[in-house]
Amino acid sequence: MITLTHFLLVSACIFCIGMYAVLAKRNAIMILVGIELMINAAILNFVAFSKYDKTNYGGQIFALFAIVLAAAAVAVGLAIILNVYRHFNTINPKNMHELKD
Amino acid sequence: MTIxxxxxxxxxAMAIGAGLLLVNIRNTARALFLFFxxxxxxxxxxxxALADFIAITQILIYVGGVLILLIFAFMLSNKELLKDIQTSSTRFISLANWQSVVLxxxxxSxxxxxxxxxxxxxxxxxEQSISKGTLIQAKDNNIELLGFKFMTQYVLPFEIISIFLMMALIGAAHLSRKDNTA
Known part of the structure; x- marks a missing residue:
């Protein structure tokens, strides 16, 4: 029998993998992938809890909203990364230490 | 132990294993395909979790949209990859990352x-939901109910997210164009 705790543990593992990617990677695209993994872990929690909420379907609806938000975040994030790459010729966040043009 | x-x-195991491999592999292209x-x-x-529509949406939006965007961005900024390969250490987990591992x-835990x-x-x-038996069942028609909920109870968040998505996409298109007309 698959209980709620199974889902929670899997999502905790995925979240920590995403956190490691955000903390350790030196490549802006991989940092974005780490953020996506963390969002996916949150969506898994939403969906797992939603099984017990038949009257409102709150978890599934807000999981869909979270997927849309993640897609928008990736679109804007990649546009910024490409601009930064054109400007600095690198996507390592350590080498980007000025904000002005 | 049922099937x-x-x-x-x-x-x-597939999700966690591929995730662990994703963060440890040096090659960004392979990491992106592991993300897939x-x-x-x-x-x-x-x-x-009996969320069939969310699963399909995940495949459509993430695999069809987000991953393609990531691969495009990776290919358009390819110089970093070459530099990364040249300076990479041969160790499996480089020592500079141990703080992140610990954290x-x-x-x-x-x-x-x-x-x-x-x-x-x-x-x-x-507890109440289990005792009353108001769980989502495998034979429920989830998609129809989700559609009703979107258009009645959650219509305001739905509209807000549509406006937000439009703004984000226009912003992304504006940011990524060539800056000659300014």
Whole structure:
């Protein structure tokens, strides 16, 4: 029998993998992938809890909203990364230490 | 140990294993294709929580949209990859990352401890739902109900997210164009 705790543990593992990617990677695209993994872990929690909420379907609806938000975040994030790459010729966040043009 | 449990564990192992490989591999292109595997496995896990529409949406939006965008951005900024390969160490986990490893494992153990303690007694609304039998069943018509909910109870968040998505996409298109007209 698959209980709620199974889902929670899997999502905790995925979240920590995403956190490691955000903390350790030196490549802006991989940092974005780490953020996506963390969002996916949150969506898994939403969906797992939603099984017990038949009257409102709150978890599934807000999981869909979270997927849309993640897609928008990736679109804007990649546009910024490409601009930064054109400007600095690198996507390592350590080498980007000025904000002005 | 039913067949359902075995498939659940297989999907969970696939997601976690591909995720661990993703953060340890040096080649960004391979890491992106491993991200694809993670997303498919997560979609399988959503099916086990009886959210079929979310699983399909995950495959359509993430695999069809987000991953293609990531691969495009990776290919358009390819110089970094070559530099990364030249300066990479041959060790499996480089020593500079040990702080992140410690932080992640600490956070993971904290979360696991909390979840295991928490699941000793479920919150009231879950107990109520189990005792009344108002769970989502496998034979329910989820998509029809989701459509009704979107257009009635959650119509305001739905409209807000549509406006937000339009703004984000226009902003992304504006940011990424060539800056000659300014």
């Amino acid at each position: 359902e449990t075995i498939i659940f564990y297989a999907f969970a 595997v993670v997303l498919f496995a997560m979609a399988g896990l959503y099916l086990f 992640s494992i600490t956070f993971l 904290l979360m696991v401890y909390t979840f295991v303690n928490w699941s000793q007694q479920m919150p009231g609304w879950i």
